[in-house]
Amino acid sequence: MNRREEIAESLREVEERVAAACRAAGRERSEVELLAVTKTFPASDAALLADLGLTAFAENREQEARGKVGEFDALRPAAGVRWHMVGQLQRNKARSVVRWADVVESVDSERLVAALGKATSNALAAGERSAPLEVLIQVGLDESPGRGGCPPEQVQSLAEVISRTSDLRLRGVMAVAPLGGDPVVSFDTLSAISERLRRDHPEAGDVSAGMSGDLESAVAHGSTRVRVGTALLGGRRLISP
Numbered sequence: 710m711n712r713r714e715e716i717a718e719s720l721r722e723v724e725e726r727v728a729a730a731c732r733a734a735g736r737e738r739s740e741v742e743l744l745a746v747t748k749t750f751p752a753s754d755a756a757l758l759a760d761l762g763l764t765a766f767a768e769n770r771e772q773e774a775r776g777k778v779g780e781f782d783a784l785r786p787a788a789g790v791r792w793h794m795v796g797q798l799q800r801n802k803a804r805s806v807v808r809w810a811d812v813v814e815s816v817d818s819e820r821l822v823a824a825l826g827k828a829t830s831n832a833l834a835a836g837e838r839s840a841p842l843e844v845l846i847q848v849g850l851d852e853s854p855g856r857g858g859c860p861p862e863q864v865q866s867l868a869e870v871i872s873r874t875s876d877l878r879l880r881g882v883m884a885v886a887p888l889g890g891d892p893v894v895s896f897d898t899l900s901a902i903s904e905r906l907r908r909d910h911p912e913a914g915d916v917s918a919g920m921s922g923d924l925e926s927a928v929a930h931g932s933t934r935v936r937v938g939t940a941l942l943g944g945r946r947l948i949s950p
């Protein structure tokens with residue numbers, strides 16, 4: 710099997726899993742977006758996925774992504790796909806990330822919000838991007854600090870700061886189920902946090918949750934976007950969160 714056939718078959722399997730999860734949860738397939746996580750894989754793999762109809766891609770390291778998105782654009786100049794940043798982001802990478810990302814899903818502090826707001830305004834003024842930056846609040850569902858994510862009790866105040874920042878658009882919440890934890894409990898918690906957030910911010914309805922290993926459970930608990938890497942592209946040789 711060549712790479713194109715291999716990826717086509719994996720995509721069919723993932724599509725079947727997502728469709729089955731939606732059916733089991735009594736949800737429409739159109740309520741759940743499939744985001745392809747291409748970290749550690751080459752731009753050529755993203756191009757094959759785009760040929761197969763995928764329109765949303767994600768990376769978790771800014772430095773790797775900036776080159777890859779450029780390569781992808783050269784390979785498929787008319788593809789019109791959207792790129793999401795889903796990994797922990799240092800403030801000093803804000804200027805660079807807003808040149809390629811349509812969405813940053815890993816926003817977890819007021820300092821990062823300020824840096825992204827400023828960088829987006831500058832990039833718009835310089836013609837380096839043409840639309841506001843969409844952001845999700847990454848919620849830390851892990852008791853142990855250091856793995857990134859805004860503590861659940863601070864989500865509302867961070868949301869207020871984002872909605873007051875020009876050129877940022879709050880779209881919802883994102884989480885990674887803690888290692889070793891029960892994903893059902895995590896996705897339930899996230900769903901409750903999302904519901905609370907939408908009372909004040911009805912435009913922030915995205916719930917980005919579920920990966921290759923737990924997408925069924927995420928869809929059952931209200932995820933509107935699953936982020937799938939391994940199940941589409943295979944195992945990663947480099948250790949990456």
Ligand SMILES: *Cc1c(COP(=O)(O)O)cnc(C)c1O
Pocket residue numbers: 746748769795796885920921922936937938939940949950
């Ligand atoms: C790598 C990664 C994924 C995809 O994980 P898989 O288990 O390979 O599907 C999803 N979300 C984030 C934040 C990631 O870093």
